Amino acid sequence: MARTPGPAPAVTSPETSSVLARSIQDYLLHVGVERGLAANTLQAYARDLRRYEEFLAAAHVTELGHITRHHVSEFAQGLSDGADGGSALGLRSVARTVVAVRGLHKFWALEGMSDADPAADIHPPQAGQRLPKAISVYDVTRILEAAGTDTPTGLRDAAMLEFLYSTGARISEAVGLDVDDLVLPESLDDGPSLVRLFGKGSKERIVPIGSYALRALEAYLVRGRPVLVAKGAGTPALFLNARGGRISRQSVWTILKAAAEAAQVQTVVSPHTLRHSFATHLLEGGADVRVVQELLGHASVTTTQVYTLVTAETLREVYAAAHPRALG
Secondary structure, rough: OOOOOOOOOOOOOOOOOHHHHHHHHHHHHHHOOOOOOHHHHHHHHHHHHHHHHHHHHOOOOOEEEHHOOHHHHHHHHHOOOOOOOOOOOOOHHHHHHHHHHHHHHHHHHHOOOOEEEEEEOOOOOOOOOOOOOOOHHHHHHHHHHOOOOOHHHHHHHHHHHHHHHHHHOOHHHHOOHHHHHEEOOOOHHHHOOOEEEHHHOOOEEEEEEEEHHHHHHHHHHHHHHHHHHOOOOOOOOOOOOOOOEEOOHHHHHHHHHHHHHHOOOOOOOHHHHHHHHHHHHHHHHHOOHHHHHHHHHHHHHHHHHHHHHHHHHEEEEEEEHHHHOOOO
């Protein structure tokens, strides 16, 4: 029996570009009428593309011709951890969203609404085990050293990025922190610095804070946060925006991107990259996988063991390059 397509759901977002909204609606009408997609699929596509529209608006992109491959790649990479500004998605939802965005750009290009297709070589994730992307200790160090200035927002930027790498926190955990979640000693000699993180399902865990991150946090708390909090209505949030409110995930993404560009790190990085690097560098340094599991807040050690595949691959590469009889 033929399936009757439902009407394409309207994409309405008062904060985003009307040009983008209309162009997305044109695509939804196309797939709803000409391709006969089911109503449920259309609704899912509408949600996915509304999220994409909001991401582009946050990046100040209002014209179809201004969208680049980098925008599409950043959006796709942020879907699994919510770094794009939305909620974190599972593998199947990420794949569906990427398919929707690819179809959208292909439609725009075929209809002459844009000159190029920036999503042509962006592919949805495949089912199976995915290796997390980590960057080297050297690149992390360059990024952290490039972050921040001696201004209230600069001190915040440095403290935020040092904190993310020091604790392996998810971006949602970091922006959700309150000052009272920190347990800081009077000095580095008075005991460990700790933070309470609230992960998925509001599960709480205690994670230590390294000395570099502690110094950056103390500088921000003494010389940065008081200035920022005075600009708002008062909030317990640890990391604040320039108006004195709680900082957003998208803002942290922008902060990290600026630091990576200043450090001339060529790899595309996101806040989740620092979490991946945190785990990978701990394992490479000899940490037990069970300890890393607790620090990351993984419910199952199986999730954490994916990182051991990364370190094993690194070992193989070093072995192949260094051993005189590795290759023949």
